[in-house]
Amino acid sequence: MKHITTLLKEGVVLGDGGYLIELERRGYVDSGSRREKVGTGRGSGQFTPEVAIEHPDALRELHREFLNAGSQVLQALTFFGTREKLSRAGYGADTERINATAVKLAKEVAGNRALVAGSVSRTQLTEREGMESLGKSRDHLAEQIRLLMDAGVDFLILETFFHLAEMRIALECAAAAGLPAVATMSFRPLITQCTDGHTPAECAKIMADCGAIAVGANCEQEPGRMIPLLREMRAATSIPLAAQPAAFHTTDQCHSFTRLPAFPDALETIQVARHEFQNFGKAAKQDGIGYLGGCCGCNAAYIRALKDGLEEAK
Ligand SMILES: [Zn+2]
Numbered sequence: 001m002k003h004i005t006t007l008l009k010e011g012v013v014l015g016d017g018g019y020l021i022e023l024e025r026r027g028y029v030d031s032g033s034r035r036e037k038v039g040t041g042r043g044s045g046q047f048t049p050e051v052a053i054e055h056p057d058a059l060r061e062l063h064r065e066f067l068n069a070g071s072q073v074l075q076a077l078t079f080f081g082t083r084e085k086l087s088r089a090g091y092g093a094d095t096e097r098i099n100a101t102a103v104k105l106a107k108e109v110a111g112n113r114a115l116v117a118g119s120v121s122r123t124q125l126t127e128r129e130g131m132e133s134l135g136k137s138r139d140h141l142a143e144q145i146r147l148l149m150d151a152g153v154d155f156l157i158l159e160t161f162f163h164l165a166e167m168r169i170a171l172e173c174a175a176a177a178g179l180p181a182v183a184t185m186s187f188r189p190l191i192t193q194c195t196d197g198h199t200p201a202e203c204a205k206i207m208a209d210c211g212a213i214a215v216g217a218n219c220e221q222e223p224g225r226m227i228p229l230l231r232e233m234r235a236a237t238s239i240p241l242a243a244q245p246a247a248f249h250t251t252d253q254c255h256s257f258t259r260l261p262a263f264p265d266a267l268e269t270i271q272v273a274r275h276e277f278q279n280f281g282k283a284a285k286q287d288g289i290g291y292l293g294g295c296c297g298c299n300a301a302y303i304r305a306l307k308d309g310l311e312e313a314k
Contacts, residue, residue, distance in 0.1 A: 004117075004154060004213065005213055008214060012284050012291070014073075014293070014307055015072070015117075015294075016066035016071040016073060016074055016293055016303060017071075017300065017302055018247075019049075019075070019079065020077070021296040023059070028055045030045065030047075030089075033046075033264050038264050039260075041124070041162065041195075042124065043124065044088040045091075047080060049080060049102060050098055052101045052105060056105055059077055060105055060108070060109055065300035068300065069304040071114055072115065073115045074115070075118075076103040076153060078099050078119050078144070079120075079160070082095075083144070084123040084125060084137075086098065095143075095147070099118075099148060104151065117153060117155050117157045118145070118148030118155075119159060120141065120157070120170060121158075121159055122161045122163070123137045123141065125140075126195075134166065141166075142176070142177075148179075149177045155180040156174050156179050156181040158183045159184045160186045160295075161183075161194075162185075163194065163195050164194055164202075164203050164206060165196055171212060184216045184218035184242050185200075185207075186218060187220060187229060187255065188258065189254050189256050190255045191225065191228065191255045200232040201235060204241075205237055213239065213240070214239060214241060214290055215233060215241065216241045216291070217230060217233070217244075217245075218243070218295045219244065220256040220295075221245055221250055221255055221257075223279070224280075225255055226245045230289065231287065234288045240288075241290060242290065242291035242292075243293075245280065245295060246272075246294070247274075247276075247294060247296065248263075248272060257270060257296070271297060277306050278305040278306070278309040281310040281313070283309075284310060292310070294306070
C-alpha cells in the first residue's frame with residue numbers, strides 16, 4: 001500500500017464511515033441512554049469501543065462492508081479508547097487489549113487493499129474538569145498513541161475534539177510518536193467556533209502549523225451544514241482538507257446532532273438521505289477536500305454514495 005501522504009497527493013482519498021452508532025444500532029455498543037442524559041459532552045461510559053474484544057466478528061463485518069464499498073482507509077475502532085474514557089465505562093484495565101485488538105482486526109480485513117488508521121478522540125476530561133486537566137489529557141493521549149503505534153497503524157485520525165487546546169496536545173503526541181495525523185475538529189452547538197472559542201479558520205491554521213497532514217471537521221453536521229465551515233478552513237490553509245460529516249439533519253438553531261433531542265434514541269427520525277453524500281462527493285474536489293469519509297450515521301451505503309459522487313465529478 002502507498003503511504004497516506006502519497007495517496008493525498010494523487011487525488012481525493014475515500015475513507016470509511018462511523019462505527020459506534022452503527023454498531024449500537026446492531027445491538028453491540030452501549031449508548032448509555034438508559035443510565036444518563038447523553039449528549040452533554042460529559043458522558044461516562046457511553047459509546048466506548050469494547051466491542052473490539054467482546055464481539056470481534058461484528059466489528060470485522062462492518063470493516064468488510066466499508067472495504068467492499070470502496071474505502072481506501074479503515075479506521076481501527078479505537079475511538080474513545082483512552083484509559084481515561086475506558087475507565088469510566090469499566091474497561092480501564094483492558095485499555096491495551098482493546099486498542100491492540102481493534103488495530104489487529106482492521107489490519108486483518110484491510111490486508112493490502114486499504115490503509116489502517118488509528119482513531120483518537122478527546123478524553124472528555126476538558127469538558128468534565130476544565131482546562132487545568134490538560135496535563136492529564138496529555139498522559140492519556142500519549143499512552144493511547146503509543147499503543148496504536150506499537151500495534152502498527154499506518155497513520156492517525158485525530159477526530160471529534162471539541163477544544164483546540166486538546167487537539168494541539170494530540171498533534172504533539174502524534175509527532176512525538178512519528179505518526180502522520182489527519183486532524184478534524186467537531187463544532188458544537190454552532191459551526192462558528194469550537195468549544196474553546198476558535199473559528200474554523202483559526203483551527204485549520206493552527207492544526208496545520210502543528211504538523212497535521214490534513215485538517216478539517218468531522219461529526220455533528222450533515223454535509224450541507226458542514227460545507228461553509230470547510231470553506232472557511234480552505235481559505236486559511238493550503239494543506240489538504242479532511243471531512244467526515246455525520247448523516248443526521250441539524251437545525252438553524254442547533255448545528256450539532258448530538259445536542260438535538262433525537263440523540264441518541266430517535267436518530268432514525270433525522271437520518272439524512274444518501275444522495276446528500278453523493279452530492280458532497282461530487283463537490284469535494286472543487287471545494288479542495290482531499291480526505292473524504294463519514295462519521296455518525298454513515299454506513300457502507302453512504303460511503304458508496306460518496307464514491308459515486310467522486311466518480312461523477314471525474
Ligand atoms: Zn460522529
